[in-house]
Amino acid sequence: MEYQAYFQQNREEHLKELGELLAIPSISALSEHKGDVLKAAEWIADSLRRAGMENVEIHPTDGHPVVYAEHLHAPGKPTVLVYGHYDVQPVDPLHLWETPPFEPSIRDGKLYARGATDDKGQVFMHIKAAEAILKQEKELPVNLKFCIEGEEEVTSPNLPGFLESHQDKLAADVILISDTALLAPGKPAICVGLRGLCALEVSVFTANTDLHSGTFGGGVPNALHALVSLLDSLHDEKGRVAVEGFYKGVPELTAMEREEFAKLQFDEDKLKKDLGLSSLYGEEGYSFVERTGARPTLEINGMYGGFQGEGTKTVLPKEAHAKITCRLVGDQDPQDVIDKIEAHLHAHLQPGATLEVKATEKARAFTIDPADPMLQKAADAYERIYGTRALFTKDGGSIPIVETLSRVLSAPSVMMGFGLPDENLHAPNEHFNLENFDKGLLTIVEYLKSL
């Protein structure tokens, strides 16, 4: 049977299975979901076994486990290691979800659920592609390995150690990853660059107790004022990060790179309209695709302090907190960036306030040469299924493990993504366009057979 017909015939059953996986709230950042994360690992392992993969193992780590599987019966053929993750982001603010995040629901050809596109949906496609080839042809055209982890959304603290200690088991000629997006519907893309990441939690403390704003207001430090002043000092009026030395290691865009970005013909007006924004905002002198594709950033992801309830409370809060992440490019060193931000914060702290900074995550940026044959073959596979050759793009996101995978396993990473940029990753109403589920299955089969 043609693969198209095969996947069509099994589509309902496949989506039902994927729905089971998406219903597991495997939020790796929240300790109360530890059991759910394990449940998702077990689900992935079962699914790999049913697909015909062998030596399926759930490897415990100090955090959440890694699922491994292999099918090594193609001597002389390349070995492909599929990497992905079965953990998902938190779901708040919950009230903004149109349907509950862990009750998968299909509307208008889109599958809504936390993890639908990032990354359970895309991992599932690789399992089903392997299963399809094995069912149809009784053998695989390559040696295939799976390494599916449960800590990607908390920056994979335990995977590097796992890779180091299982180098032989995981050895591969190419690492295949589907955790990125097409450029737009019908416009496939292969990511050849990812930004790095560092994360900080900043806390400011003033008096040893909350104080009445009548008795003390205007006369003592207010933790929220001190934090607001600190955070506002992190950018200048041109949208640049104002931390001294922050841009060390950031390569200036060449004229050729600017041309490449321009070729993408990204529609900023459409983006504004889609997001309901009167204007975009960012570092002066760069377009949206340049800002997100080639420039580092510092963003406040959360902040809280003082009274948040209904009505008024005339209180001077004793503490205030913020969560910050930076996206890094080029040779920026995450620890160096953290050190510089911490020094900046200490230098700008208001009198009477004290500061605590906790660094939680660190990853370097990643790039790969598009001329690599493993990438060119991926572009071919996309072209045969989508009718359009994939563009090589740089993505603003971070998959910290990609740099580590390529380095430790000495193999190129092919980021063959099937998401779309507007699928609400990390936000309410995450979804996955099923058109790319269908085409993606075929593209994966095509790619494996072409190697």
Place this chain on the structure above:
Amino acid sequence: MEYQAYFQQNREEHLKELGELLAIPSISALSEHKGDVLKAAEWIADSLRRAGMENVEIHPTDGHPVVYAEHLHAPGKPTVLVYGHYDVQPVDPLHLWETPPFEPSIRDGKLYARGATDDKGQVFMHIKAAEAILKQEKELPVNLKFCIEGEEEVTSPNLPGFLESHQDKLAADVILISDTALLAPGKPAICVGLRGLCALEVSVFTANTDLHSGTFGGGVPNALHALVSLLDSLHDEKGRVAVEGFYKGVPELTAMEREEFAKLQFDEDKLKKDLGLSSLYGEEGYSFVERTGARPTLEINGMYGGFQGEGTKTVLPKEAHAKITCRLVGDQDPQDVIDKIEAHLHAHLQPGATLEVKATEKARAFTIDPADPMLQKAADAYERIYGTRALFTKDGGSIPIVETLSRVLSAPSVMMGFGLPDENLHAPNEHFNLENFDKGLLTIVEYLKSL
């Protein structure tokens, strides 16, 4: 029996009764406590009846009710109207309370509970003082009225209307209020000035959904960045409010007034030590007592946006919120101040963000001449009980209704407070020093008998 002996003999019973009142979580700001606020009103009414007061009434309003009572059997004598409130502030952050806020507990001669000093404990003293005189002497030395409201902590939205429509019933020669503090233990004070208040809720909105900081970070507005920038713009580097026109109507301190403040010999080093602060902070050129007693302020009381949970979430929040209150002095008009802040915020908003400002409370500042005989007699009463004549002070807090009471009822307001400045009003571990409970009862009796 001497009053001292009477109160000593009944002390245990009085504290037990007060404990019942303090156990009622009558938080006026939170609608889920509406029933508790009513319960506290009923408790106050019962207590007034048992004390011997007459025509006790619970007047419904559009919000929480007003409790009224009278005892008018002293022809030719002045009429005293006791004003107070039986509602309390919210209690979060709850985890910082050493004992639960609504389970009164006595430790080291201090009664711990929300409302212990602000204002249930102080209202209770007036009821028990009247009861004591009636029990001991069968009559009161003055005509006495009570007007105890349940919305003081939400700036008394319904009391002005109640006063206007019950002017005859409430008519008095002096309004007696115990909702302020001594200067320090053993140092009584009568407040002759209160700051006014206005409150605003500020919300900033950017994209129509939360966004992934990898895909969009650095390229679109972030609601938290926009709000942080707005809030930081509200003060200059000298701690002054940077809103154009904010200081209109603020009288500059005269040399004489500065001398009066200096006479208080306020110990800023002790305050720093007590609060665990390395330094105080506020408007340049003014001492702590000047800043809190004679200068207006703008304080952020609460702020929130984005991810507040455990771990990291790489999100660009679509909205962020802050709660602000200003303390006003002199002729500052609350509505005018609100208008100017709103204009400032609109003028400083980052591109791509939108703004919503909601004004929730408004009250003008209040002052009274210390030479008024009703105030001088209060100072005498303090002197007889405390052995020290009360100082006339200006308080940084706001009791918005004081200005209204004096204006509508054309009578001087005597703010005869028995709290202490460090009793954690509006904060965790609010408490009331029982030494001032004991002396306060005697001072009130003394005052009523002196009129």
